[in-house]
Amino acid sequence: MDIELSIVIPTYNEEENVELCYQEIKAALKSLGSNYEMIFVDDGSTDLTFKKT
Numbered sequence: 001m002d003i004e005l006s007i008v009i010p011t012y013n014e015e016e017n018v019e020l021c022y023q024e025i026k027a028a029l030k031s032l033g034s035n036y037e038m039i040f041v042d043d044g045s046t047d048l049t050f051k052k053t
Contacts, residue, residue: 005029005036015048
C-alpha cells in the first residue's frame, strides 16, 4: 500500500483540540479514498498534547 498523501500537523499546547483535529481530518480524507498518513509534530508543548497524539 503506497501512501499518496502525507499531512503534517504541528501542535503546541493543543491537548484540548488535538483529538478533534485528528477526527476532522480523518473524516475529510476518508471521502477521498486515498492512502494517507497524518504526522503530528509536538513543537515543545508544556501540556499533555504529546500524550494525546
